[in-house]
Amino acid sequence: MTTDFQQGREALGRRLRELRGRRTQRELAARLGWPQAKVSKLETGRQTATPEDLMAWAKSSGHPAATEELITRLQGIEDRTRSWQRQLSHGHRPVQDALTIEYERSTMVRGWQGDMVVGMLQTADYSRAVFTQFAELQQSPRDAEHIEDAVRARGRRQDLLWQPGRVFHIVMWEAALHATLAAPDVLAAQLDRLASVIGLDTVRLGIVPFGAKLRIPPANAFWLYDERLAIVEDWHAELWLDDADTIALYLRVWDTLAASAVYGTQARRLISHARARFADLA
Incomplete structure (x- = not known):
């Protein structure tokens, strides 16, 4: 039931890896102030990024202009998979x-x-x-x-x-x-x-x-x-x-x-x- 959502997360993760470029996960994690495990999970589609994560990633990887693209990708995933936690917040x-x-x-x-x-x-x-x-x-x-x-x-x-x-x-x-x-x-x-x-x-x-x-x-x-x-x-x-x-x-x-x-x-x-x-x- 979650195949489409997971494929979307993995596709977003591949794009994040592209933006990381030649920096190691450890180097980018240090720039972001995150645990290296979070960088790894986002790149492999094991964790769903937030808009704030994507903004920080684009800036720290040296590609601030990619922010809008990344957030659009995230919205595309979430438009198909609407979490109850988010939907029921109000x-x-x-x-x-x-x-x-x-x-x-x-x-x-x-x-x-x-x-x-x-x-x-x-x-x-x-x-x-x-x-x-x-x-x-x-x-x-x-x-x-x-x-x-x-x-x-x-x-x-x-x-x-x-x-x-x-x-x-x-x-x-x-x-x-x-x-x-x-x-x-x-x-x-x-x-x-x-x-x-x-x-x-x-x-x-x-x-x-x-x-x-x-x-x-x-x-x-x-x-x-x-x-x-x-x-x-x-x-x-x-x-x-x-x-x-x-x-x-x-x-x-x-x-x-x-x-x-x-x-x-x-x-x-x-x-x-x-x-x-x-x-x-x-």
């Missing part, structure tokens, strides 16, 4: 707003989620629980104001479900129905919400049953916006991928997973089974 709201722009630009949105209910179909209480837990994990702002801003932003995006001309084809693994990410009454209400969207002309909701024959593992969550953008979720970052070959690969992945899903009455039956479990716990 809470979840900015992330939600950025995603809403992509939803608004799209007429066909395909989604795969294997471990929780997708954001477009979450209730406010479920979203609140998820945002709170992820904020704690990523050590980002988790006070009530930041969390509620994110909940409201996600809720506003869900208005798109009611706009004619859009299609949201969402596939989830059955495990997502059983994940106890919130209190039982919240989970029961969430499953009621899922059942209620089956039949909307803008939503196709498929569930991959536990016993379904799978041709590939039900791995990371991802979204496809028309055929122009794939957003893939990992623990450390979101990958925003827009090259044709990668889009084609994720379309094949999505088609393969969707082929194992059930819809309509069969999907309702799986949702009802999960809901009964949480009703017993409430």
Whole structure:
């Protein structure tokens, strides 16, 4: 999942080596006031440079005019790999707003989620629980104001479900129905919400049953916006991928997973089974 990002870091590292020229790593490290290990890691792509690192490198290597080029290269890497730490530094709201722009630009949105209910179909209480837990994990702002801003932003995006001309084809693994990410009454209400969207002309909701024959593992969550953008979720970052070959690969992945899903009455039956479990716990 991190291949493109790592290749970008390695390419940037090669450029840094070129700029170092005939100086040894030790000599450049001394000029910079850094440990030699940092110079080595940046040149081999084992550490991500900051803009300040690149400015200092360009100046100390005798190529201050290369600063803008280096920072542009870094931005190119980060545009594809958007770390959660950076994105969530001001809470979840900015992330939600950025995603809403992509939803608004799209007429066909395909989604795969294997471990929780997708954001477009979450209730406010479920979203609140998820945002709170992820904020704690990523050590980002988790006070009530930041969390509620994110909940409201996600809720506003869900208005798109009611706009004619859009299609949201969402596939989830059955495990997502059983994940106890919130209190039982919240989970029961969430499953009621899922059942209620089956039949909307803008939503196709498929569930991959536990016993379904799978041709590939039900791995990371991802979204496809028309055929122009794939957003893939990992623990450390979101990958925003827009090259044709990668889009084609994720379309094949999505088609393969969707082929194992059930819809309509069969999907309702799986949702009802999960809901009964949480009703017993409430």
